[in-house]
Amino acid sequence: MSNRSHRNRGLMSMNAMRRDGTAHSSETIGEEPPEKTAHVVLKTDCIDLLAAIPDGSVQLIVCDPPYNIRLAHWDDRDDYLAWAARWLAEAERVLAPTGNLVLFGGLQYQGEAGSGDLLSLLSHLRVHSGLRLVNLIVWNYPSGMSAQRFFANRHEEIAWFGRTPRYYFDLDAVREPYDEATRATYRKDRRLRPETVEKGRNPTNVWRLPRLNGNARERVGHPTQKPAALIRRIVRALSAPGTVVLDFFAGSAVVTRVAIEEGRHSVCGDAEETLAGYLKAQLAQLPPEGTYPPYGITDSLDPAHPIFTGL
Numbered sequence: 001m002s003n004r005s006h007r008n009r010g011l012m013s014m015n016a017m018r019r020d021g022t023a024h025s026s027e028t029i030g031e032e033p034p035e036k037t038a039h040v041v042l043k044t045d046c047i048d049l050l051a052a053i054p055d056g057s058v059q060l061i062v063c064d065p066p067y068n069i070r071l072a073h074w075d076d077r078d079d080y081l082a083w084a085a086r087w088l089a090e091a092e093r094v095l096a097p098t099g100n101l102v103l104f105g106g107l108q109y110q111g112e113a114g115s116g117d118l119l120s121l122l123s124h125l126r127v128h129s130g131l132r133l134v135n136l137i138v139w140n141y142p143s144g145m146s147a148q149r150f151f152a153n154r155h156e157e158i159a160w161f162g163r164t165p166r167y168y169f170d171l172d173a174v175r176e177p178y179d180e181a182t183r184a185t186y187r188k189d190r191r192l193r194p195e196t197v198e199k200g201r202n203p204t205n206v207w208r209l210p211r212l213n214g215n216a217r218e219r220v221g222h223p224t225q226k227p228a229a230l231i232r233r234i235v236r237a238l239s240a241p242g243t244v245v246l247d248f249f250a251g252s253a254v255v256t257r258v259a260i261e262e263g264r265h266s267v268c269g270d271a272e273e274t275l276a277g278y279l280k281a282q283l284a285q286l287p288p289e290g291t292y293p294p295y296g297i298t299d300s301l302d303p304a305h306p307i308f309t310g311l
């Protein structure tokens with residue numbers, strides 16, 4: 001019976017939200033895939049890219065910043081926190097009221113070269129922004145470096161912030177199916193709703209997904225390329241089809257590829273020349289045409305483009 005009262009409390013709070021006009025935003029954004037998607041990919045500094053994007057026009061920002069740990073020449077800044085404060089403020093400005101920001105990082109990166117790490121960015125956002133932490137997601141991977149002086153690290157954190165309490169969230173898009181035996185058992189449990197049993201389980205905030213190893217087929221050459229499966233879960237759950245996904249530290253252009261496949265528009269920029277070559281390699285990995293809407297790619301950003309006025 002405790003499950004039922006739990007559910008009633010959930011329903012009561014949903015009803016209260018509806019009364020207050022804060023119904024879950026996935027009830028109010030269209031779910032129809034667009035006829036065609038538009039993608040901007042350009043070599044540019046993150047601050048310049050953000051400055052060109054209209055207020056409140058972006059549904060989801062995937063942000064995987066440098067953390068000053070000297071992984072590459074772009075990963076070593078003296079003014080890390082002051083710099084991060086600038087792109088974080090701009091990120092908040094461009095997000096729609098239903099928008100989401102996901103910030104990749106690791107609490108263990110205590111800025112060997114300076115003051116940057118996820119913890120300092122989270123503290124900064126708590127004090128200096130209106131963004132609200134919704135989940136701290138633990139990305140758990142099965143393999144990694146060995147260690148003798150501490151427990152070998154097998155996870156990174158992904159902090160998910162909502163722009164307002166009306167943030168978009170489509171849980172059904174990322175539920176994990178139950179296996180047949182579990183489904184058969186749950187179907188007999190009258191405390192459980194049959195439609196939820198068919199839809200599958202909430203994947204929780206601990207995601208077990210492998211990192212890309214050195215010779216993974218989807219690797220395009222970027223040293224910190226994230227797996228498409230990880231980006232896909234974020235895109236599906238935190239953005240509606242036909243809305244804009246932004247990545248101003250685009251690296252391997254994996255967000256462009258996933259946005260094309262998932263029927264979202266995208267804007268991706270990176271300061272390095274290598275972006276164009278990585279994009280080409282990502283596009284070569286797209287599944288056959290017809291499994292996603294046709295797409296167009298440009299290297300110039302027009303703030304008056306209709307993709308920015310959809311929200």
Ligand SMILES: C[S@@+](CC[C@H](N)C(=O)[O-])C[C@H]1O[C@@H](n2cnc3c(N)ncnc32)[C@H](O)[C@@H]1O
Pocket residue numbers: 044045046047064065066074222224225226227248249250251252253254269270271272
């Ligand atoms: C951690 S990597 C992002 C990797 C990406 N998420 C992926 O999966 O491929 C950070 C990226 O930020 C870029 N970067 C560093 N400083 C930048 C700046 N000022 N403006 C734009 N991009 C910058 C780097 O070139 C690097 O590709």
